[in-house]
Amino acid sequence: MAKKNNPLIEDNYQEELLDLTQIQAEAKRCLNCKAPRCSLMCPMQCEPHRFIALLNSGNIEEAAKFVYEKNLLSYICGHICPSEKYCEKNCLRGRIDRVIKVREIHRYLASLNRRDEEEFQPLNNKHALIIGGGPVGLVMAHKLAKRGLKSTILEKSSYLGGALRQQIPAFRLPSSVIDHDLNPLLNERIEIKLKMTFGKDVTCDDVKDKYDAIIFTTGLDKPRTYDFMLDHPKVILAQDFLKMCRHEREITTYDKIVVIGGSDTAMDCLTSAKKIAREVIGVYRREKERLRANKESLEMGFKAADDFIFNRTPIRFDEAGNMVFKNYYGEEEETIPASLYVLAIGVLIDDSYLKDFFEIEDGVIKNKKISNVFYAGDMSSSDKTLVSALSTVEDVVDKVLNYLNLD
Numbered sequence: 019m020a021k022k023n024n025p026l027i028e029d030n031y032q033e034e035l036l037d038l039t040q041i042q043a044e045a046k047r048c049l050n051c052k053a054p055r056c057s058l059m060c061p062m063q064c065e066p067h068r069f070i071a072l073l074n075s076g077n078i079e080e081a082a083k084f085v086y087e088k089n090l091l092s093y094i095c096g097h098i099c100p101s102e103k104y105c106e107k108n109c110l111r112g113r114i115d116r117v118i119k120v121r122e123i124h125r126y127l128a129s130l131n132r133r134d135e136e137e138f139q140p141l142n143n144k145h146a147l148i149i150g151g152g153p154v155g156l157v158m159a160h161k162l163a164k165r166g167l168k169s170t171i172l173e174k175s176s177y178l179g180g181a182l183r184q185q186i187p188a189f190r191l192p193s194s195v196i197d198h199d200l201n202p203l204l205n206e207r208i209e210i211k212l213k214m215t216f217g218k219d220v221t222c223d224d225v226k227d228k229y230d231a232i233i234f235t236t237g238l239d240k241p242r243t244y245d246f247m248l249d250h251p252k253v254i255l256a257q258d259f260l261k262m263c264r265h266e267r268e269i270t271t272y273d274k275i276v277v278i279g280g281s282d283t284a285m286d287c288l289t290s291a292k293k294i295a296r297e298v299i300g301v302y303r304r305e306k307e308r309l310r311a312n313k314e315s316l317e318m319g320f321k322a323a324d325d326f327i328f329n330r331t332p333i334r335f336d337e338a339g340n341m342v343f344k345n346y347y348g349e350e351e352e353t354i355p356a357s358l359y360v361l362a363i364g365v366l367i368d369d370s371y372l373k374d375f376f377e378i379e380d381g382v383i384k385n386k387k388i389s390n391v392f393y394a395g396d397m398s399s400s401d402k403t404l405v406s407a408l409s410t411v412e413d414v415v416d417k418v419l420n421y422l423n424l425d
């Protein structure tokens with residue numbers, strides 16, 4: 019193991035954007051369906067059929083404004099949204115030749131950075147506390163600001179952007195793209211307090227009578243793990259590994275890294291690991307067909323992995339400090355040696371502080387204990403993707419306004 023300049027640091031990123039001629043040619047392929055499946059499938063109702071129609075009628079400026087009217091994080095979604103499971107999934111053009119590259123069109127239009135002047139209602143003396151400065155917390159604060167509320171955001175890390183800036187590798191989502199969408203959300207009605215961990219620096223008693231509404235947008239912050247791995251020097255949680263890969267200027271290199279898990283996060287770990295290790299192996303407890311990651315992540319993960327071992331679940335370390343796995347469906351054991359094991363087997367909501375506010379059963383929030391408390395984003399979305407997390411915001415804004423008799 020040695021330290022070297024981190025090749026994953028984002029200075030190396032090159033944006034690959036289609037040009038206007040390519041985008042227009044792509045838009046022209048749209049069949050203009052009567053019941054546009056692209057729009058029906060989008061959790062946020064971004065209505066691709068409408069921005070494609072605007073583009074086809076030559077209204078590029080209108081199309082560019084339209085994407086931000088529908089989705090304040092359009093440029094980010096244009097980079098990372100798993101469009102193959104949403105807008106591109108049932109595109110009828112796919113039955114003729116290939117589906118339309120809706121995400122590329124969305125990304126191009128968002129890159130033009132056209133937004134209509136936004137209207138802000140007069141201040142109404144109400145103040146919300148938002149816990150979690152990820153994408154959902156920021157969009158929430160912005161929407162409340164437009165409705166006349168002030169917000170204070172508490173964020174435990176030293177920057178805003180949540181999983182986008184903490185974990186997604188910079189080669190998929192560089193900071194310039196994150197800033198392009200998040201910076202315009204901030205305004206004087208939003209107070210940001212970084213390096214403030216709720217449950218540690220601030221507690222339920224500190225806030226429950228101080229704010230008109232308290233909104234949790236803390237995402238899924240509690241990694242699943244195995245007891246035998248706790249504090250083992252060869253084990254690192256995926257969240258910590260990805261943070262290290264994205265943010266440390268100098269990084270330790272390894273002979274062999276094993277990534278355990280089959281999610282999008284596991285695929286990001288494999289792709290990142292390949293840049294700092296000679297050999298990279300993926301291990302998943304079930305069959306290949308049951309991998310949960312999206313198509314694009316899977317392609318990247320498989321390209322990076324030197325080998326992928328299926329139907330293996332970790333059980334202990336042997337005397338030499340290597341991890342022993344068991345066949346998921348049988349009893350036979352196999353040792354898979356490595357210099358580092360990255361554990362990417364899922365995340366849950368952190369019930370340690372949430373239990374003061376909510377009744378939680380099996381990691382799911384069932385009821386609230388305090389009436390002015392709300393939650394949104396990954397904590398409540400079904401898909402654990404950005405569009406799915408963002409699609410929960412509007413409903414919570416309505417509930418907050420309704421609770422405060424402002425609707």
Ligand SMILES: Cc1cc2nc3c(=O)[nH]c(=O)nc-3n(C[C@H](O)[C@H](O)[C@H](O)COP(=O)(O)OP(=O)(O)OC[C@H]3O[C@@H](n4cnc5c(N)ncnc54)[C@H](O)[C@@H]3O)c2cc1C
Nearest residue numbers: 098150152153154174180181215216236237395396403404
């Ligand atoms: C590795 C990885 C890859 C992903 N890839 C994709 C992808 O390709 N496409 C896609 O659509 N989605 C992807 N996602 C999912 C996407 O990032 C999330 O859906 C989105 O970030 C959810 O936003 P959020 O604001 O709800 O939560 P988060 O982004 O998790 O933000 C929560 C914020 O709360 C803060 N916080 C947590 N606890 C506390 C506390 N106690 N006190 C104060 N602050 C706290 C955290 O530091 C964080 O900033 C990926 C996620 C990960 C982890």
